[in-house]
Amino acid sequence: xxxxxxxxxxxxxxxxxxxxxxxxxxxxxxxxxxxxxxxxxxxxxxxxxxxxxxxxxxxxxxxxxxxxxxxxxxxxxxxxxxxxxxxxxxxxxxxxxxxxxxxxxxxxxxxxxxxxxxxxxxxxxxxxxxxxxxxxxxxxxxxxxxxxxxxxxxxxxxxxxxxxxxxxxxxxxxxxxxxxxxxxxxxxxxxxxxxxxxxxxxxxxxxxxxxxxxxxxxxxxxxxxxxxxxxxxxxxxxxxxxxxxxxxxxxxxxxxxxxxxxxxxxxxxxxxxxxxxxxxxxxxxxxxxxxxxxxxxxxxxxxxxxxxxxxxxxxxxxxxxxxxxxxxxxxxxxxxxxxxxxxxxxxxxxxxxxxxxxxxxxxxxxxxxxxxxxxxxxxxxxxxxxxxxxxxx
Numbered sequence: 001x002x003x004x005x006x007x008x009x010x011x012x013x014x015x016x017x018x019x020x021x022x023x024x025x026x027x028x029x030x031x032x033x034x035x036x037x038x039x040x041x042x043x044x045x046x047x048x049x050x051x052x053x054x055x056x057x058x059x060x061x062x063x064x065x066x067x068x069x070x071x072x073x074x075x076x077x078x079x080x081x082x083x084x085x086x087x088x089x090x091x092x093x094x095x096x097x098x099x100x101x102x103x104x105x106x107x108x109x110x111x112x113x114x115x116x117x118x119x120x121x122x123x124x125x126x127x128x129x130x131x132x133x134x135x136x137x138x139x140x141x142x143x144x145x146x147x148x149x150x151x152x153x154x155x156x157x158x159x160x161x162x163x164x165x166x167x168x169x170x171x172x173x174x175x176x177x178x179x180x181x182x183x184x185x186x187x188x189x190x191x192x193x194x195x196x197x198x199x200x201x202x203x204x205x206x207x208x209x210x211x212x213x214x215x216x217x218x219x220x221x222x223x224x225x226x227x228x229x230x231x232x233x234x235x236x237x238x239x240x241x242x243x244x245x246x247x248x249x250x251x252x253x254x255x256x257x258x259x260x261x262x263x264x265x266x267x268x269x270x271x272x273x274x275x276x277x278x279x280x281x282x283x284x285x286x287x288x289x290x291x292x293x294x295x296x297x298x299x300x301x302x303x304x305x306x307x308x309x310x311x312x313x314x315x316x317x318x319x320x321x322x323x324x325x326x327x328x329x330x331x332x333x334x335x336x337x338x339x340x341x342x343x344x345x346x347x348x349x350x351x352x353x354x355x356x357x358x359x360x361x362x363x364x365x366x367x368x369x370x371x372x373x374x375x376x377x378x379x380x381x382x383x384x385x386x387x388x389x390x391x392x393x
Contacts, residue, residue: 056374182225188327216246
């Protein structure tokens, strides 16, 4: 006998109660101030250490001005999907700028990183004899892309080049797509991309790199994890990066050679069937790219803060993970305890969110501390003192 609406609601209520009891209930939290290192929540000023605005550009006057001027010219919405009439000249300009900046032949805009990953994976690996091989800790958008494709999915142990090679050696598929993040969003560590690229070349696989947390931050010129790893466009033919992190705006792009990007235009359903990025967003991203080139001091200051945090944590006996990026997780373990420490920090004037399963594996709840170029040395030192008190309570 099939269930009914009331049964489903009762089941959902029970599931939500169990999630709450386990300390896993997600709660919406509204900020009532502009993005920055000091935000207001519930009429309370807090120093924010959980934003992905790594270079501190989200409230930069140049970006606000670019948005305003573009909105005056183009309006707010794009009005249609990009293949109907939603693509504007400013979109074309941004795509050409991104291709030049990343050293790729072509780039394609998406309205979010989630859509970009979903679109790229399902467009390129869509045969039942195709295989997608990805790191076990890849982002949910990459996993969902693999699940929605018709390809087989296999996952190798996190950061394990030997595990990847074993899967490539045993691969008998028509086509293999190897997928990894450059910087992993929850652990902050970097993938051995140089080795992955060599293995893909050796075994005839295509490497797709999600550079969401490396783009703008890593590399001599801020070109991201691929630049940091010394990879050319030939070695890493396809990459994705977002605008909502280091560039402080929103949206994403995929860059690669002409054929791969043309395939996305033809087959990537999230691109084809979504309203195009607002033209004012594209203009703002162009302004952010210019700042990325002009204000290299932001990356230098950010790297100095990362070193300061890690050294200070070590002196205080606070655990650190293997990360040299702005993502500095503090592993707690228990979801309930992670929530308690987060609340203790908030009482001391610092906002650091607790990250719990299923976003991270069981028993690995953590505080995901992120540093930005807008933070001061004093704010980092203050956070360390507050962490020492809260963790050791």
